[in-house]
Every structure is written in structure tokens, then in C-alpha cells.
Amino acid sequence: DTTTSELVKKGHQSGAQSTVNEVVNWSFRNRVKLNTEKCKELRISFTSDCNFPPVVIGEERIKLVKDAKLLGVTISSDLTWNAHITEVTKKAAKRLYFLVQLKRARIPQKDLCLFYITCVRSVIDYAAPVFHYALPAYLLQELERVQKRAMRIICPGIEYQQALAQMSLPTVAEHHQNICMRTFECIISDSNHKLRKLLPPLFKSNYNLRHARTFTLPRCKTNRFKNSFFMASSRIVNNS
Numbered sequence: 420d421t422t423t424s425e426l427v428k429k430g431h432q433s434g435a436q437s438t439v440n441e442v443v444n445w446s447f448r449n450r451v452k453l454n455t456e457k458c459k460e461l462r463i464s465f466t467s468d469c470n471f472p473p474v475v476i477g478e479e480r481i482k483l484v485k486d487a488k489l490l491g492v493t494i495s496s497d498l499t500w501n502a503h504i505t506e507v508t509k510k511a512a513k514r515l516y517f518l519v520q521l522k523r524a525r526i527p528q529k530d531l532c533l534f535y536i537t538c539v540r541s542v543i544d545y546a547a548p549v550f551h552y553a554l555p556a557y558l559l560q561e562l563e564r565v566q567k568r569a570m571r572i573i574c575p576g577i578e579y580q581q582a583l584a585q586m587s588l589p590t591v592a593e594h595h596q597n598i599c600m601r602t603f604e605c606i607i608s609d610s611n612h613k614l615r616k617l618l619p620p621l622f623k624s625n626y627n628l629r630h631a632r633t634f635t636l637p638r639c640k641t642n643r644f645k646n647s648f649f650m651a652s653s654r655i656v657n658n659s
Contacts, residue, residue, distance in 0.1 A: 421442060422489060423438050433471040439476060443477075455479045458476060458481045461485075461494065463498060492549055498643060504561050508561050508565055512568070514542065515568055518531060519572055532588070535573065543565060543566070551599050559591070566591050570586070599651075603648075618634070620634065621635065632657040634656065
């Protein structure tokens with residue numbers, strides 16, 4: 420599997436065709452046949468002048484799609500997370516069936532909770548730093564609803580918050596917040612981390628401030644940028 424990307428500035432032409440030609444030539448030299456039906460093109464643009472010519476392999480056009488899966492994360496052309504959350508909740512909901520079967524087999528609650536954490540919640544947690552801060556409340560509730568269903572299976576007849584306390588589990592929102600902060604702290608503490616170059620510049624001042632900030636944040640013109648992982652995490656660190 421190969422993924423290529425390019426950034427096309429406003430008023431410029433796309434160079435995607437030349438990149439595809441390089442991949443086609445490499446495939447021909449190495450005797451690898453491309454499956455055109457599985458090749459997809461995803462365009463992310465918020466302007467009206469995105470009328471680029473279609474990308475072709477041989478004489479066949481690459482299918483233009485509104486969303487595509489990249490490393491298990493569904494990316495949409497409008498950069499919303501509805502499609503990804505739908506995929507995640509469907510996958511997690513299917514695994515709840517096995518939790519029901521284990522419950523019928525009279526497996527202890529402790530082991531049921533362990534199965535949920537390992538096989539169900541792991542699906543919800545996958546790539547959480549990528550989308551957590553950008554999720555609107557109704558999509559976050561979709562993820563929380565999966566855990567509520569699991570708690571009803573593990574602890575029937577007990578209120579959700581009480582069941583979480585009994586199983587020593589946080590809510591999905593709290594859990595994802597912890598994942599994001601641990602990931603961000605790992606990036607900060609490791610000078611050789613591959614994502615360290617994406618951190619905002621450190622805050623510098625000639626004065627001894629009472630509440631010194633850690634990072635100098637750029638002006639966020641859109642909520643999409645403001646709620647991205649690095650901007651949101653940096654803002655939390657500055658306020659802590």
C-alpha cells in the first residue's frame with residue numbers, strides 16, 4: 420500500500436498526476452501490477468476553485484472519494500470525524516456480542532471488564548490524540564454510549580457512574596484526555612521524538628513572570644486548527 424500527498428496553494432495546479440506516473444513507472448520496472456479499482460483520490464479543500472483534472476492510471480480514472488481510511492483512521496474531505504466515529508462505534512459494537520456471550524458463561528465481572536478494556540475499548544482508543552479535541556459533544560456521546568452498553572452488560576441494574584466506580588474505570592472523555600496528555604508529555608520529554616518538530620516554539624521573556632507560559636501559541640484563525648492535537652495540548656499545558 421502506498422499513500423502520497425501534496426499541498427496545492429491557491430491558484431496553483433496539482434502535481435498529483437506526475438506523482439502517480441512515478442508510482443506507475445516504478446511498479447512496471449518492479450513487475451508489480453496496480454489495482455486501479457482500489458486506488459482512490461481524496462481532495463481536502465475549503466475553496467471553490469478545486470477543479471483539478473482527474474488523475475488517471477493508464478486510461479482509467481482514479482475514483483474521487485469523500486473519505487478514505489489511512490492507517491486505520493477515516494479521513495473525510497471536510498475534515499469532520501463523523502465517518503470515523505461511525506466506523507469505530509460499529510466495530511466496537513460488534514465486539515460487545517462476545518462480551519454478552521462471556522456474561523452468559525458466568526465469567527467473573529473482573530474478567531469481563533478486562534475483556535472490555537482489551538478488546539472493545541482498545542478500538543475506541545485507537546488514534547485518540549488525532550481526533551479527541553476536535554470531537555463535538557454529540558460524537559463524544561456516541562463513543563460514551565458504547566461504554567455504557569458494556570457497563571450494562573458487566574454490571575446490570577447499576578447506574579453508569581456507579582458501575583464505572585465499581586470497575587475503577589474513567590469515562591471515555593476522561594480516558595482520552597489522559598491518553599492525549601501522556602502522548603504530549605512523551606513528545607515534550609523526548610528530544611529525539613519524531614513529532615517534536617511540530618511543537619509550538621517555547622515562550623521566551625526577559626522578565627520573571629508570575630505565570631510564565633510554556634509555549635508561544637500562534638493565532639488560530641479557525642476552530643479546526645485551535646482544536647488540533649498540538650494546539651489544544653499546548654494550551655492546556657500553558658494554563659496548568
